[in-house]
Amino acid sequence: MRLKDSIGLAKRLEKSDADSYEGMDVILGNPKEGTTDVTVRVIAVKLDSGATEYLATSSIKLFKL
Numbered sequence: 847m848r849l850k851d852s853i854g855l856a857k858r859l860e861k862s863d864a865d866s867y868e869g870m871d872v873i874l875g876n877p878k879e880g881t882t883d884v885t886v887r888v889i890a891v892k893l894d895s896g897a898t899e900y901l902a903t904s905s906i907k908l909f910k911l
Contacts, residue, residue, distance in 0.1 A: 849888070849900040856900040859888045866891045 849856045859869045868889045875881035889901045 847902050849902055851898065851900060853900070855886065855888050855902055856890070859890055859900070862890075 855871050858871055868887060871886055871888055873884045875883045886902045886904060891899045893899055
């Protein structure tokens with residue numbers, strides 16, 4: 847999902863001078879509504895225009911079979 851830079855997930859991402867960087871964050875669930883916490887990966891990519899694009903994706907957990 848593409849994020850606006852004003853969204854909390856993008857704001858909380860630790861800034862870097864690199865052309866791209868990433869971090870993990872948690873969207874808190876609400877037990878009263880039957881939802882659980884979701885871990886997301888937030889990626890920032892600096893574009894040629896100087897703007898920074900923020901993307902969020904669900905965290906992939908790899909399991910040993």
